[in-house]
């Protein structure tokens with residue numbers, strides 16, 4: 001027998017290896033070390049095949065160097081998940097594992113690395129060392145510091161101990177290693193009583209638990225307006241499933257942004273909870289992986305990639321804020337975690353909940369097709385009422401504010417109506433949230449004399465003006481796409497004029513101006529804090545936590561934030577939400593832009609009036625007659641989404657057709673376009689696909705590289721995949737593709 005091994009190389013195949021006579025055949029799902037060209041690689045055994053079936057002549061077959069694992073670390077379900085991902089996203093199986101597995105596992109580290117402990121043997125003293133064995137004695141002393149129990153190998157290596165010395169000391173009988181087994185987890189118990197469910201919540205919980213009792217897969221769309229209490233539904237569905245000894249996986253968009261997420265689950269249940277996210281160290285990640293695999297982790301809260309973890313006994317998957325863009329991976333294996341969640345639900349025969357107030361058109365379409373069961377929550381939980389939305393026409397309004405005391409004028413970008421509403425809210429002791437999806441001071445630096453604009457030399461984009469206050473006060477220009485930075489010129493590089501003007505409004509500028517109006521004790525009697533929330537102000541560790549705590553105190557304040565504020569936060573004191581210009585996205589060329597714009601607007605609006613006091617939402621717009629905007633405000637998100645669906649159907653766009661986007665990146669646009677033309681030329685005859693392109697990508701030049709793209713649309717998904725599986729490897733092998741970067745994105749999030 002031979003073993004077939006998936007290796008982390010960008011080739012669409014697995015590799016056959018022999019086993020040395022006398023060695024046992026490594027089981028499927030074990031890691032093995034193999035020679036590959038001049039390198040040694042670590043791969044996963046995915047099959048056993050008879051020697052006669054190999055396509056490689058026997059004399060050319062190489063032998064595996066060694067087996068890394070004794071027992072499989074990849075169970076059959078995880079293996080078939082990997083194989084499905086490879087097929088569905090047309091990505092090499094070995095590379096799928098490279099995305100799936102934590103770094104230390106890929107590097108071949110033993111799984112018991114974390115639990116192997118070392119300690120000094122009883123009765124061993126300093127006298128047992130020969131005076132000349134300095135190094136050994138020094139290493140021994142390091143271990144001695146840890147007392148009788150010793151410490152884990154991982155900790156000791158981190159402290160500077162060396163593995164060969166551990167082994168030598170062990171051989172000499174001075175120290176010993178032991179495995180510290182984790183005790184099996186106790187049954188999860190309730191730490192706090194559940195709330196009384198309102199009727200709609202009760203209906204949803206009962207329906208979802210029925211699927212659990214029937215031990216079968218059902219995908220649920222929990223379509224509940226903002227503040228309707230979706231989390232309480234999750235918690236009450238989880239309870240019997242956890243009590244039955246099963247694991248629950250909760251996917252969330254970004255853990256760092258919702259510090260209360262952990263608290264909400266931890267305060268309800270006493271059990272082993274694990275958080276999985278991108279900020280973890282390699283050892284933490286491996287520990288988390290292992291805990292999910294062994295069943296030690298009972299409640300797992302994680303971001304996108306946790307859907308690729310192994311689970312001992314999974315009973316439920318929840319995808320919170322299922323519409324969120326962060327569930328789609330945008331490079332390497334371009335998977336959509338909510339879709340993978342549904343696949344895993346089928347695999348494990350368990351319920352999957354996609355919870356959101358703004359379902360994607362894809363998910364609504366799945367409901368129409370009978371592939372998802374919809375549960376709706378139309379009322380807000382507790383005493384909170386939905387906040388009404390109102391449009392403010394900004395076309396003929398001034399957005400300048402003149403301070404009555406010192407006469408200074410500021411352009412706030414906010415109309416008087418908005419400013420008045422803000423003042424009233426603050427005076428009533430409540431909080432205001434202003435959503436502005438642009439960080440920095442101003443998006444454009446413009447020469448008033450000749451019209452020159454500061455552009456990024458590497459991208460098709462303007463440079464953003466940044467002014468930072470405080471100790472590190474500085475001003476500079478920055479590209480938000482490639483991070484290019486430059487000084488602000490003293491004069492226009494084209495005409496020499498000093499009349500350089502920062503145009504437009506970013507969060508820093510808006511915060512500064514609001515501070516001058518509402519936060520300056522010299523100009524106003526009553527002052528209020530202005531809290532800026534964006535990537536710049538939350539970059540530092542703990543800074544978001546501090547901001548969060550300040551907001552949670554509930555004192556009157558103005559919060560100015562980017563899309564970060566849209567992610568499921570619960571700020572009960574916010575009663576006014578302002579969206580100046582949030583509707584700009586309705587004008588974009590991307591067919592998904594209206595959908596995403598509406599989701600963002602509704603999510604931000606959903607932060608208003610979540611507590612006892614009623615809320616309201618003011619949308620300031622320059623296009624008050626835009627039919628999309630009017631539809632959203634008058635009829636609400638679902639009706640808006642239904643209209644978009646009808647349009648997509650008419651135009652033959654997803655979800656009515658299945659899409660794959662080919663992107664090509666290179667040093668010259670002529671090359672990238674050429675390669676895509678060559679790719680079209682080798683599409684199978686009678687392919688029945690709609691082929692759109694090649695066209696220049698929306699941002700053609702990015703980071704000094706040029707981008708073209710090609711969209712393929714198919715009525716039938718199986719047909720699309722059949723075409724792609726033959727065609728795509730051929731495209732990668734084209735002579736025109738040499739030196740270019742090509743990628744295939746199945747179910748792309750945009751174009």
Ligand SMILES: Nc1ncnc2c1ncn2[C@@H]1O[C@H](COP(=O)(O)OP(=O)(O)OP(=O)(O)O)[C@@H](O)[C@H]1O
Pocket residue numbers: 195196197198201224225226227228229230231232356357381382568569570606
């Ligand atoms: N049955 C209930 N009775 C009383 N209060 C409830 C009930 N269900 C939920 N709540 C409370 O309502 C508030 C909003 O709930 P939650 O945050 O779960 O809403 P959500 O649907 O997740 O909203 P969003 O989509 O905006 O994140 C919370 O403070 C929660 O404790």
Ligand SMILES: [Zn+2]
Pocket residue numbers: 456457458459461479480481482483484703
């Ligand atoms: Zn740039």
